[in-house]
Protein backbone atom coordinates (compact mmCIF):
# COMPACT_ATOMS: atom_id res chain seq x y z
CA UNK A 1 0.00 0.00 0.00
CA UNK A 2 2.81 2.42 0.66
CA UNK A 3 6.31 3.11 -0.57
CA UNK A 4 7.43 3.73 2.98
CA UNK A 5 9.24 0.49 3.64
CA UNK A 6 12.28 0.83 5.87
CA UNK A 7 14.57 -0.20 3.03
CA UNK A 8 13.14 2.23 0.46
CA UNK A 9 13.23 5.09 2.91
CA UNK A 10 16.77 4.67 4.04
CA UNK A 11 18.34 5.14 0.64
CA UNK A 12 19.06 8.66 -0.52
CA UNK A 13 17.02 10.36 2.16
CA UNK A 14 19.81 11.53 4.39
CA UNK A 15 18.95 8.73 6.79
CA UNK A 16 21.96 6.63 5.87
CA UNK A 17 24.35 8.61 8.05
CA UNK A 18 21.85 8.78 10.89
CA UNK A 19 21.34 5.04 10.71
CA UNK A 20 25.08 4.33 10.60
CA UNK A 21 25.49 6.33 13.83
CA UNK A 22 22.61 4.47 15.44
CA UNK A 23 24.03 1.08 14.46
CA UNK A 24 27.37 1.86 16.03
CA UNK A 25 25.69 3.02 19.27
CA UNK A 26 23.55 -0.12 19.44
CA UNK A 27 26.57 -2.35 18.75
CA UNK A 28 27.84 -1.46 22.23
CA UNK A 29 25.09 -3.60 23.69
CA UNK A 30 26.06 -7.24 24.12
CA UNK A 31 23.19 -8.50 26.29
CA UNK A 32 21.13 -11.40 24.97
CA UNK A 33 17.60 -12.55 25.78
CA UNK A 34 15.71 -15.81 26.08
CA UNK A 35 13.29 -16.29 23.13
CA UNK A 36 10.99 -18.41 25.31
CA UNK A 37 10.27 -15.58 27.78
CA UNK A 38 8.34 -12.39 27.00
CA UNK A 39 10.39 -9.22 27.37
CA UNK A 40 7.93 -7.82 29.87
CA UNK A 41 4.42 -8.40 31.17
CA UNK A 42 2.43 -6.39 33.68
CA UNK A 43 -1.12 -5.65 34.79
CA UNK A 44 -2.55 -2.20 35.40
CA UNK A 45 -5.53 -0.10 34.32
CA UNK A 46 -6.02 1.75 31.07
CA UNK A 47 -8.61 3.91 29.45
CA UNK A 48 -10.51 2.53 26.46
CA UNK A 49 -13.35 4.07 24.44
CA UNK A 50 -15.69 1.99 26.67
CA UNK A 51 -14.19 3.15 29.96
CA UNK A 52 -11.32 2.23 32.27
CA UNK A 53 -10.41 -1.46 32.24
CA UNK A 54 -7.93 -3.81 33.90
CA UNK A 55 -5.21 -4.26 31.34
CA UNK A 56 -2.73 -7.05 30.66
CA UNK A 57 0.23 -5.57 28.80
CA UNK A 58 2.69 -7.82 27.06
CA UNK A 59 5.94 -7.03 25.29
CA UNK A 60 6.61 -10.15 23.24
CA UNK A 61 10.20 -10.94 22.49
CA UNK A 62 10.43 -11.11 18.71
CA UNK A 63 13.24 -10.57 16.25
CA UNK A 64 12.72 -6.87 16.88
CA UNK A 65 11.91 -3.99 14.65
CA UNK A 66 13.25 -4.09 11.08
CA UNK A 67 13.84 -0.39 11.12
CA UNK A 68 15.84 -0.64 14.32
CA UNK A 69 18.09 -3.19 12.63
CA UNK A 70 18.83 -0.61 9.94
CA UNK A 71 19.67 1.89 12.69
CA UNK A 72 16.29 3.04 13.86
CA UNK A 73 14.80 5.87 15.83
CA UNK A 74 16.94 8.24 17.85
CA UNK A 75 15.21 7.58 21.18
CA UNK A 76 14.37 3.88 20.88
CA UNK A 77 16.17 1.46 23.15
CA UNK A 78 13.60 -1.30 22.78
CA UNK A 79 15.61 -3.14 20.18
CA UNK A 80 18.30 -3.59 22.82
CA UNK A 81 15.82 -5.93 24.52
CA UNK A 82 15.07 -8.12 21.50
CA UNK A 83 16.53 -11.45 20.58
CA UNK A 84 19.79 -10.92 18.70
CA UNK A 85 19.71 -10.83 14.97
CA UNK A 86 16.77 -12.92 13.96
CA UNK A 87 13.24 -14.08 14.15
CA UNK A 88 11.70 -16.02 16.98
CA UNK A 89 10.13 -19.31 15.91
CA UNK A 90 6.46 -20.05 16.48
CA UNK A 91 7.20 -22.59 19.22
CA UNK A 92 9.14 -20.03 21.24
CA UNK A 93 6.38 -17.42 20.83
CA UNK A 94 3.90 -20.05 22.00
CA UNK A 95 6.00 -20.49 25.17
CA UNK A 96 5.97 -16.72 25.65
CA UNK A 97 2.17 -16.64 25.44
CA UNK A 98 1.99 -19.45 28.03
CA UNK A 99 4.29 -17.46 30.33
CA UNK A 100 2.03 -14.42 29.92
CA UNK A 101 -1.04 -16.42 30.92
CA UNK A 102 0.80 -17.87 33.92
CA UNK A 103 1.73 -14.34 35.02
CA UNK A 104 -1.87 -13.22 34.69
CA UNK A 105 -3.16 -16.18 36.70
CA UNK A 106 -0.66 -15.38 39.46
CA UNK A 107 -1.35 -11.64 39.60
CA UNK A 108 -4.99 -11.08 38.64
CA UNK A 109 -8.35 -12.44 39.62
CA UNK A 110 -9.65 -13.78 36.29
CA UNK A 111 -8.82 -12.71 32.74
CA UNK A 112 -8.19 -9.00 32.12
CA UNK A 113 -10.74 -7.53 29.67
CA UNK A 114 -8.07 -5.48 27.90
CA UNK A 115 -4.92 -7.04 26.40
CA UNK A 116 -2.21 -4.90 24.85
CA UNK A 117 0.43 -6.60 22.75
CA UNK A 118 3.68 -4.88 21.89
CA UNK A 119 6.74 -6.44 20.33
CA UNK A 120 9.42 -3.74 20.34
CA UNK A 121 8.54 -3.53 16.66
CA UNK A 122 5.43 -4.47 14.68
CA UNK A 123 3.14 -7.28 15.78
CA UNK A 124 1.53 -7.18 12.31
CA UNK A 125 4.88 -7.61 10.49
CA UNK A 126 4.87 -11.27 9.48
CA UNK A 127 8.66 -11.38 9.43
CA UNK A 128 8.52 -10.57 13.12
CA UNK A 129 5.40 -12.48 14.13
CA UNK A 130 4.45 -15.24 11.65
CA UNK A 131 0.78 -15.56 10.68
CA UNK A 132 0.58 -18.81 12.66
CA UNK A 133 1.71 -17.06 15.85
CA UNK A 134 -0.61 -14.12 15.25
CA UNK A 135 -3.56 -16.53 14.99
CA UNK A 136 -2.49 -18.30 18.15
CA UNK A 137 -2.49 -14.96 19.99
CA UNK A 138 -5.93 -14.13 18.59
CA UNK A 139 -7.26 -17.52 19.67
CA UNK A 140 -5.69 -17.26 23.14
CA UNK A 141 -7.29 -13.91 23.90
CA UNK A 142 -10.56 -14.48 21.98
CA UNK A 143 -12.71 -14.29 25.13
CA UNK A 144 -11.50 -10.84 26.11
CA UNK A 145 -13.17 -7.51 25.37
CA UNK A 146 -10.46 -5.62 23.52
CA UNK A 147 -7.02 -6.23 22.11
CA UNK A 148 -4.48 -3.57 21.19
CA UNK A 149 -1.72 -4.58 18.77
CA UNK A 150 1.29 -2.45 17.98
CA UNK A 151 2.31 -1.90 14.37
CA UNK A 152 4.05 0.46 12.01
CA UNK A 153 1.68 1.73 9.29
CA UNK A 154 3.24 -0.43 6.54
CA UNK A 155 1.91 -3.65 7.99
CA UNK A 156 -1.68 -2.65 8.75
CA UNK A 157 -3.99 -4.76 6.56
CA UNK A 158 -7.57 -5.95 6.99
CA UNK A 159 -6.94 -9.73 6.81
CA UNK A 160 -4.49 -9.59 9.72
CA UNK A 161 -6.95 -7.61 11.83
CA UNK A 162 -9.75 -10.00 10.90
CA UNK A 163 -7.96 -12.76 12.81
CA UNK A 164 -9.05 -10.81 15.90
CA UNK A 165 -12.21 -9.08 14.68
CA UNK A 166 -13.76 -12.33 13.46
CA UNK A 167 -13.51 -13.65 17.01
CA UNK A 168 -15.67 -10.82 18.28
CA UNK A 169 -12.86 -8.79 19.83
CA UNK A 170 -12.70 -5.01 19.66
CA UNK A 171 -9.32 -4.25 18.08
CA UNK A 172 -7.11 -1.20 18.22
CA UNK A 173 -3.97 -0.75 16.20
CA UNK A 174 -1.33 1.16 18.15
CA UNK A 175 0.88 3.20 15.84
CA UNK A 176 4.02 5.02 16.93
CA UNK A 177 3.37 8.12 14.86
CA UNK A 178 5.53 10.31 17.17
CA UNK A 179 4.52 13.60 15.53
CA UNK A 180 2.21 14.84 12.80
CA UNK A 181 5.09 16.86 11.30
CA UNK A 182 7.04 14.91 8.66
CA UNK A 183 10.15 17.03 9.05
CA UNK A 184 10.34 16.36 12.80
CA UNK A 185 9.57 12.65 12.37
CA UNK A 186 12.26 12.26 9.72
CA UNK A 187 15.01 14.55 11.03
CA UNK A 188 14.61 14.43 14.81
CA UNK A 189 13.19 10.95 15.35
CA UNK A 190 14.74 9.31 12.28
CA UNK A 191 11.49 7.45 11.63
CA UNK A 192 10.95 6.73 7.97
CA UNK A 193 7.23 6.94 7.23
CA UNK A 194 5.11 9.96 6.35
CA UNK A 195 1.98 11.45 7.86
CA UNK A 196 0.14 10.34 4.71
CA UNK A 197 1.13 6.72 5.42
CA UNK A 198 -0.33 6.99 8.91
CA UNK A 199 -3.58 8.41 7.53
CA UNK A 200 -3.79 5.58 4.96
CA UNK A 201 -3.15 2.93 7.65
CA UNK A 202 -5.67 4.50 9.99
CA UNK A 203 -8.29 4.50 7.21
CA UNK A 204 -7.53 0.84 6.43
CA UNK A 205 -7.86 -0.09 10.11
CA UNK A 206 -11.09 1.80 10.48
CA UNK A 207 -12.55 0.34 7.26
CA UNK A 208 -11.82 -3.13 8.63
CA UNK A 209 -13.70 -2.28 11.82
CA UNK A 210 -10.70 -1.61 14.08
CA UNK A 211 -9.78 1.52 15.98
CA UNK A 212 -6.51 3.44 16.07
CA UNK A 213 -4.45 4.46 19.05
CA UNK A 214 -1.65 6.84 18.11
CA UNK A 215 1.51 7.32 20.16
CA UNK A 216 3.19 10.71 20.02
CA UNK A 217 6.67 11.56 21.25
CA UNK A 218 6.99 14.70 23.33
CA UNK A 219 10.32 16.43 22.72
CA UNK A 220 12.45 14.39 20.37
CA UNK A 221 16.09 15.54 20.28
CA UNK A 222 17.11 18.72 18.43
CA UNK A 223 13.95 20.65 19.39
CA UNK A 224 13.79 23.31 22.07
CA UNK A 225 11.22 23.00 24.84
CA UNK A 226 8.99 25.59 23.13
CA UNK A 227 9.27 23.94 19.71
CA UNK A 228 8.51 20.57 21.26
CA UNK A 229 5.43 21.86 23.06
CA UNK A 230 4.10 23.63 19.95
CA UNK A 231 4.71 20.54 17.83
CA UNK A 232 2.91 18.34 20.37
CA UNK A 233 -0.16 20.57 20.60
CA UNK A 234 -0.40 20.71 16.80
CA UNK A 235 0.21 16.96 16.49
CA UNK A 236 -2.48 16.06 19.03
CA UNK A 237 -5.01 18.23 17.22
CA UNK A 238 -4.25 16.75 13.80
CA UNK A 239 -3.99 13.17 15.02
CA UNK A 240 -7.26 13.33 16.95
CA UNK A 241 -9.09 13.29 13.60
CA UNK A 242 -7.60 9.87 12.78
CA UNK A 243 -7.40 8.07 16.13
CA UNK A 244 -9.83 7.59 19.01
CA UNK A 245 -6.97 7.73 21.51
CA UNK A 246 -3.77 9.73 21.47
CA UNK A 247 -1.11 8.66 23.93
CA UNK A 248 1.67 11.17 24.44
CA UNK A 249 4.99 9.67 25.50
CA UNK A 250 7.41 12.21 26.92
CA UNK A 251 10.81 11.20 25.55
CA UNK A 252 12.96 9.43 28.11
CA UNK A 253 16.66 8.66 27.87
CA UNK A 254 17.13 4.97 27.07
CA UNK A 255 20.47 3.17 26.86
CA UNK A 256 22.14 2.56 23.51
CA UNK A 257 20.36 5.40 21.74
CA UNK A 258 21.35 8.67 20.15
CA UNK A 259 19.29 10.50 22.78
CA UNK A 260 21.50 8.86 25.42
CA UNK A 261 24.68 10.07 23.68
CA UNK A 262 23.30 13.61 23.43
CA UNK A 263 22.12 13.58 27.04
CA UNK A 264 25.55 12.41 28.23
CA UNK A 265 27.14 15.39 26.46
CA UNK A 266 24.67 17.95 27.80
CA UNK A 267 22.81 18.17 24.51
CA UNK A 268 19.48 16.78 25.60
CA UNK A 269 17.09 17.22 28.51
CA UNK A 270 13.80 15.28 28.64
CA UNK A 271 10.71 17.52 28.65
CA UNK A 272 9.48 19.33 31.72
CA UNK A 273 6.39 17.82 33.31
CA UNK A 274 4.94 21.32 32.95
CA UNK A 275 5.17 20.88 29.18
CA UNK A 276 3.36 17.55 29.38
CA UNK A 277 0.64 19.14 31.50
CA UNK A 278 0.41 22.14 29.15
CA UNK A 279 0.01 19.94 26.07
CA UNK A 280 -2.81 17.99 27.76
CA UNK A 281 -4.48 21.13 29.04
CA UNK A 282 -4.33 22.93 25.70
CA UNK A 283 -5.84 20.02 23.75
CA UNK A 284 -8.50 18.92 26.25
CA UNK A 285 -11.20 20.14 23.84
CA UNK A 286 -10.32 17.60 21.11
CA UNK A 287 -12.68 14.70 20.46
CA UNK A 288 -10.06 11.99 21.06
CA UNK A 289 -9.06 10.61 24.45
CA UNK A 290 -5.65 12.13 25.15
CA UNK A 291 -3.48 10.51 27.81
CA UNK A 292 0.11 10.43 28.98
CA UNK A 293 1.97 8.06 31.25
CA UNK A 294 5.46 9.54 31.51
CA UNK A 295 8.07 6.78 31.89
CA UNK A 296 10.61 7.66 34.57
CA UNK A 297 8.71 10.80 35.61
CA UNK A 298 10.66 12.87 38.12
CA UNK A 299 13.96 11.21 37.25
CA UNK A 300 16.82 12.79 35.37
CA UNK A 301 16.29 10.40 32.45
CA UNK A 302 12.53 10.96 32.33
CA UNK A 303 10.24 14.00 32.08
CA UNK A 304 10.92 16.07 35.19
CA UNK A 305 10.52 19.42 36.91
CA UNK A 306 12.52 20.71 39.87
CA UNK A 307 12.36 17.63 42.09
CA UNK A 308 10.00 19.24 44.62
CA UNK A 309 6.79 19.21 42.61
CA UNK A 310 7.28 16.24 40.28
CA UNK A 311 5.09 13.83 42.19
CA UNK A 312 2.24 16.31 42.45
CA UNK A 313 2.33 17.13 38.74
CA UNK A 314 2.55 13.44 37.89
CA UNK A 315 -0.53 12.77 40.01
CA UNK A 316 -2.39 15.56 38.20
CA UNK A 317 -1.44 13.95 34.87
CA UNK A 318 -2.74 10.58 36.12
CA UNK A 319 -5.99 12.27 37.18
CA UNK A 320 -6.30 13.87 33.79
CA UNK A 321 -5.77 10.50 32.08
CA UNK A 322 -8.72 9.02 33.92
CA UNK A 323 -11.08 12.02 33.92
CA UNK A 324 -9.98 14.13 30.91
CA UNK A 325 -10.63 17.21 33.03
CA UNK A 326 -8.11 20.05 32.45
CA UNK A 327 -8.95 21.77 35.75
CA UNK A 328 -6.79 19.16 37.55
CA UNK A 329 -3.80 21.26 36.50
CA UNK A 330 -5.12 24.38 38.25
CA UNK A 331 -4.48 22.67 41.56
CA UNK A 332 -0.71 22.29 41.16
CA UNK A 333 1.90 25.02 41.24
CA UNK A 334 5.55 25.45 42.14
CA UNK A 335 8.24 28.11 41.92
CA UNK A 336 9.83 26.17 39.07
CA UNK A 337 6.87 27.03 36.84
CA UNK A 338 8.53 30.42 36.31
CA UNK A 339 11.82 28.68 35.44
CA UNK A 340 9.98 26.57 32.88
CA UNK A 341 8.45 29.71 31.36
CA UNK A 342 11.92 31.23 31.07
CA UNK A 343 13.16 28.04 29.40
CA UNK A 344 10.32 28.31 26.88
CA UNK A 345 11.35 31.87 26.11
CA UNK A 346 15.12 31.55 26.09
CA UNK A 347 16.19 28.02 25.14
CA UNK A 348 17.87 27.59 21.80
CA UNK A 349 18.73 24.42 19.87
CA UNK A 350 21.78 22.26 20.69
CA UNK A 351 24.95 23.53 19.00
CA UNK A 352 23.60 26.99 18.28
CA UNK A 353 26.51 29.43 18.56
CA UNK A 354 26.45 31.84 21.47
CA UNK A 355 28.30 34.49 19.46
CA UNK A 356 29.46 35.01 15.93
Ligand code: SF4
Pocket residue numbers: 065066067068071072073076077078079120121152176191
Ligand atom coordinates in the same frame (compact mmCIF):
# COMPACT_ATOMS: atom_id res chain seq x y z
S1 SF4 B 1 10.55 3.41 17.80
FE1 SF4 B 1 9.51 1.71 16.74
S2 SF4 B 1 10.12 2.02 14.57
FE2 SF4 B 1 11.56 3.17 15.79
S3 SF4 B 1 13.30 1.79 16.10
FE3 SF4 B 1 11.94 1.61 17.90
S4 SF4 B 1 10.60 -0.11 17.49
FE4 SF4 B 1 11.52 0.52 15.51
Ligand SMILES: [Zn+2]
Pocket residue numbers: 305306307308309310334335336337
Ligand atom coordinates in the same frame (compact mmCIF):
# COMPACT_ATOMS: atom_id res chain seq x y z
ZN1 LIG C 1 8.85 22.48 40.89
